[in-house]
Amino acid sequence: MTSVLDPKEQAAQWWATDIIKMSPGVIQFHGYPIQELIGQLSFTAMIWLMLKGDVPNPEQETLFNAALMAGVDHGPQAPSIAIARMAMSCGVGINNAMASAANVLGDVHGGAGEQCLEFFQRIQQGIEKGLDLDSAIQNELHAFFASGKKYVPGFGHRFHPIDPRSRPLMQLLETAEHAHATTGNYREIALGVEHHIASLKSRPVPMNIDGATAAIYGALGFPAALCRGLFVLSRSVGILTHAWEQNQASTRNKGPMPKGWLWSYTGTPERNLNTPEA
Numbered sequence: 001m002t003s004v005l006d007p008k009e010q011a012a013q014w015w016a017t018d019i020i021k022m023s024p025g026v027i028q029f030h031g032y033p034i035q036e037l038i039g040q041l042s043f044t045a046m047i048w049l050m051l052k053g054d055v056p057n058p059e060q061e062t063l064f065n066a067a068l069m070a071g072v073d074h075g076p077q078a079p080s081i082a083i084a085r086m087a088m089s090c091g092v093g094i095n096n097a098m099a100s101a102a103n104v105l106g107d108v109h110g111g112a113g114e115q116c117l118e119f120f121q122r123i124q125q126g127i128e129k130g131l132d133l134d135s136a137i138q139n140e141l142h143a144f145f146a147s148g149k150k151y152v153p154g155f156g157h158r159f160h161p162i163d164p165r166s167r168p169l170m171q172l173l174e175t176a177e178h179a180h181a182t183t184g185n186y187r188e189i190a191l192g193v194e195h196h197i198a199s200l201k202s203r204p205v206p207m208n209i210d211g212a213t214a215a216i217y218g219a220l221g222f223p224a225a226l227c228r229g230l231f232v233l234s235r236s237v238g239i240l241t242h243a244w245e246q247n248q249a250s251t252r253n254k255g256p257m258p259k260g261w262l263w264s265y266t267g268t269p270e271r272n273l274n275t276p277e278a
């Protein structure tokens with residue numbers, strides 16, 4: 001027999017959620033009243049509570065905070081930042097500028113962390129099935145290159161021969177590991193992959209921020225798909241700041257290149273509508 005819910009109960013179940021309880025005078029996140037959280041929980045710890053349903057321990061919070069902090073900005077060379085600034089110069093609201101920027105954080109720009117953690121997780125699974133670290137890494141690298149892919153996500157950088165963000169993040173990951181605040185073998189996997197790529201290539205291909213944050217988010221137990229969301233959250237700080245700076249500037253309708261610089265035209269040479277072509 002099918003039970004028929006009354007309309008109010010149907011409405012209550014429509015948006016049923018584990019995240020927030022709210023009624024007049026009551027706001028609770030995963031059971032914690034907001035008035036207790038205010039002043040006690042940092043913004044970083046709040047993100048953790050929202051996503052994981054409980055508060056981080058101090059070592060987890062320090063590590064999570066560092067990963068979120070390290071990726072806030074990479075300057076207007078990054079398409080998302082340039083887009084935020086161009087959008088702002090068109091006279092849109094700051095939310096439109098931020099949304100335009102966040103919308104281009106896709107598989108190629110901003111997605112490397114998610115892809116890298118998926119890669120690390122396959123190696124972690126190999127270890128859990130009994131492989132030693134080197135064999136688990138070699139298997140995955142072999143499968144990766146054999147599939148025709150050339151660039152392992154999370155390694156190499158267009159601008160930085162050594163990404164200055166990676167080593168301090170990995171050191172913090174090591175500290176958290178020693179405090180038993182992490183899970184898995186993500187630090188040694190990340191360092192091992194870096195070592196194995198270097199042995200296959202003509203020059204080293206050091207770990208970049210996406211590789212380091214992927215190792216951290218994996219070690220903190222976040223699923224790979226959340227890596228991208230966390231990167232968007234982090235980069236939103238830079239997006240907001242650049243949009244705001246642009247808002248204070250007098251430039252209007254700012255294009256991707258300075259005035260007077262033009263693109264190459266690669267189409268049909270000039271022709272005439274009334275002259276038949278030979």
Ligand SMILES: CC(C)(COP(=O)(O)OP(=O)(O)OC[C@H]1O[C@@H](n2cnc3c(N)ncnc32)[C@H](O)[C@@H]1OP(=O)(O)O)[C@@H](O)C(=O)NCCC(=O)NCCS
Binds near residue numbers: 151209
């Ligand atoms: C960012 C990136 C495009 C920079 O590439 P680049 O420094 O211009 O590298 P090049 O294309 O000149 O390649 C130089 C050599 O390094 C190798 N290499 C560079 N990045 C590599 C990577 N991630 N994995 C494996 N090999 C890599 C190339 O295969 C090439 O080797 P070869 O000389 O034997 O052919 C590239 O490293 C990459 O796509 N990385 C993965 C994506 C990523 O993590 N993006 C986030 C960046 S913060």
